[in-house]
Amino acid sequence: MTGEPWRMSLVEAADAIRRKEISSLELTETCLARIECLQPTLNCFLTVDREGVLEAAKAADAAVGRGDDIGPLHGVPLAHKDIFHRKGQITTCGSKRVQQPVANKTATVLSRLSGAGALYLGSLNLSQLCYNPYGFNNDYGHCRNPWNSEHISGGSSSGSCAAVSARLVFGALGSDTGGSIRLPASMCGVVGLLPTYARVSRFGFVPQAISLDNVGALARTVRDCARLLKVIAGPDPNDPTCSSEPAPDYESTLDDGIAGCKIGIPSEVIYDNVTSEVENIMENSLDIYRDLGCELVDVTLPNPSELNILADIVELSEVAAFHAKGLRDNAEAYHEIFRNRIFLGMCIPASKYVEALRMRARMLDRYIAEVFEKVDVLHIPVMPAPVPTISQIEETLSKRPDLNLELVGRNTQMFNYLGLPALAVPGGFASNGLPIGFQLVGRPFSEPILLNIGHSFQAATDYHSLVPEP
Amino acid sequence: MTRGRGKQCDRPISGAAAKITARMISKGVQAWHGLSIEPIQAALLAEVLNTYNETTKKLEEIIDLASDDRPNDFQLSLVADARSPGARG
Numbered sequence: 001m002t003g004e005p006w007r008m009s010l011v012e013a014a015d016a017i018r019r020k021e022i023s024s025l026e027l028t029e030t031c032l033a034r035i036e037c038l039q040p041t042l043n044c045f046l047t048v049d050r051e052g053v054l055e056a057a058k059a060a061d062a063a064v065g066r067g068d069d070i071g072p073l074h075g076v077p078l079a080h081k082d083i084f085h086r087k088g089q090i091t092t093c094g095s096k097r098v099q100q101p102v103a104n105k106t107a108t109v110l111s112r113l114s115g116a117g118a119l120y121l122g123s124l125n126l127s128q129l130c131y132n133p134y135g136f137n138n139d140y141g142h143c144r145n146p147w148n149s150e151h152i153s154g155g156s157s158s159g160s161c162a163a164v165s166a167r168l169v170f171g172a173l174g175s176d177t178g179g180s181i182r183l184p185a186s187m188c189g190v191v192g193l194l195p196t197y198a199r200v201s202r203f204g205f206v207p208q209a210i211s212l213d214n215v216g217a218l219a220r221t222v223r224d225c226a227r228l229l230k231v232i233a234g235p236d237p238n239d240p241t242c243s244s245e246p247a248p249d250y251e252s253t254l255d256d257g258i259a260g261c262k263i264g265i266p267s268e269v270i271y272d273n274v275t276s277e278v279e280n281i282m283e284n285s286l287d288i289y290r291d292l293g294c295e296l297v298d299v300t301l302p303n304p305s306e307l308n309i310l311a312d313i314v315e316l317s318e319v320a321a322f323h324a325k326g327l328r329d330n331a332e333a334y335h336e337i338f339r340n341r342i343f344l345g346m347c348i349p350a351s352k353y354v355e356a357l358r359m360r361a362r363m364l365d366r367y368i369a370e371v372f373e374k375v376d377v378l379h380i381p382v383m384p385a386p387v388p389t390i391s392q393i394e395e396t397l398s399k400r401p402d403l404n405l406e407l408v409g410r411n412t413q414m415f416n417y418l419g420l421p422a423l424a425v426p427g428g429f430a431s432n433g434l435p436i437g438f439q440l441v442g443r444p445f446s447e448p449i450l451l452n453i454g455h456s457f458q459a460a461t462d463y464h465s466l467v468p469e470p
Numbered sequence: 471m472t473r474g475r476g477k478q479c480d481r482p483i484s485g486a487a488a489k490i491t492a493r494m495i496s497k498g499v500q501a502w503h504g505l506s507i508e509p510i511q512a513a514l515l516a517e518v519l520n521t522y523n524e525t526t527k528k529l530e531e532i533i534d535l536a537s538d539d540r541p542n543d544f545q546l547s548l549v550a551d552a553r554s555p556g557a558r559g
Contacts, residue, residue, distance in 0.1 A: 360544050
């Protein structure tokens with residue numbers, strides 16, 4: 001095959017290998033060449049397993065040559081946020097100074113991807129200890145936005161989103177506790193899927209706040225995310241918290257028509273702080289859905305601020321419990337933003353933490369009754385404003401180090417608390433040349449509907465096929 | 471002094487309440503976790519905690535947890551709500 005194979009989507013690449021139109025080695029070499037060229041600017045990767053992935057690619061090609069039964073991701077190079085254990089390796093979680101032990105197990109999601117034939121290209125950068133939404137990492141250096149390296153990539157799944165956006169890799173896993181998949185996906189112009197709570201196994205994953213943590217997929221297209229989700233979702237005997245609901249074939253319903261779907265548009269609060277530029281992009285995306293035959297319905301949402309505070313109480317308490325000893329032993333290893341958040345978690349009474357957890361089911365019931373008995377999905381901006389520069393965020397944090405999610409919006413965290421699935425989709429570009437995304441949010445286990453509606457948007461637009469030139 | 475939680479919470483908080491909470495934070499974190507917090511930092515955290523406190527108090531009025539005798543299994547709620555009226559497909 002000639003041309004530029006890195007331009008293919010994950011599904012196109014996997015299908016091309018299956019049809020013997022391209023070799024896994026060719027695909028892998030094209031990724032390695034792009035990494036060599038762009039890594040110095042973007043700082044997406046923490047490690048690149050060059051020899052290992054080339055060997056694996058040759059083995060994958062040999063299997064195709066023999067006519068072996070191959071998996072849905074056979075021969076496709078992927079890389080992942082460095083929070084998933086690989087037996088015998090150190091999972092850094094984005095920190096050099098907070099030491100992690102050598103892993104004695106491999107994360108279920110990595111085993112499943114490997115079982116489906118995917119290759120492991122390396123580990124990806126992230127916000128230090130997953131704990132800021134900007135992609136800042138003082139130990140390994142900040143990850144940069146491929147659309148303009150002066151701007152933040154978003155985080156905490158910063159390397160995953162930047163690497164997929166810059167076509168260094170065909171897909172990646174990330175994690176999302178309060179927006180860590182959707183925020184960087186929106187800022188880098190890729191598709192990011194937060195599945196229903198515990199839809200995907202978390203065995204072998206470094207937790208942040210186990211009641212809110214989720215593993216999800218990042219890729220260039222919704223179809224790519226559907227394929228990745230099918231591989232990683234489903235019950236896991238190693239993770240008793242993982243949902244026992246079977247995982248459907250998410251790709252099979254992507255092309256279903258969406259005429260008549262009811263899309264909810266929040267009529268207040270969410271849009272209070274949204275800039276006119278973001279609002280225009282949201283309106284344009286809704287026009288496309290209207291043209292596709294969807295019904296747009298105004299909905300009044302339960303107070304997002306209250307839900308975010310309940311999410312904060314759960315998250316901060318759990319993060320503080322996880323890191324208290326580390327902070328006591330080695331406080332300087334933690335970034336100031338992180339230290340402040342842990343201190344906050346240490347001050348929350350245990351009774352309030354338990355109350356916040358008990359309220360969760362009640363709040364979910366209320367949300368379903370007030371929103372999802374009226375509409376199929378919600379459509380809301382991921383961020384209220386265009387992607388800021390690194391220096392803008394650093395300047396603000398120097399004056400207000402207690403701020404965290406507030407600087408990039410509060411439209412993501414509430415859905416972790418509610419356990420609802422959300423799909424971030426590139427919706428257009430701001431005047432600064434950086435992408436803006438919207439998120440589709442649905443009932444529990446409504447991923448097939450979200451993916452169907454997200455895919456329909458991509459079939460009618462080409463934002464996802466534009467390539468940044470860092 | 472204003473709260474740090476965005477547009478919904480930008481009323482000033484009472485100086486006395488903030489001071490009490492800040493003192494509580496410093497002492498509590500020192501006693502329970504063996505860590506010390508700078509007074510300025512404690513004051514910032516006190517603002518946020520007061521907002522949390524007021525919000526949870528308000529929600530306690532709305533959400534009657536005392537009469538909620540369901541098992542506290544959030545995942546069962548997710549499955550039930552996936553299948554409740556109005557669900558598509």
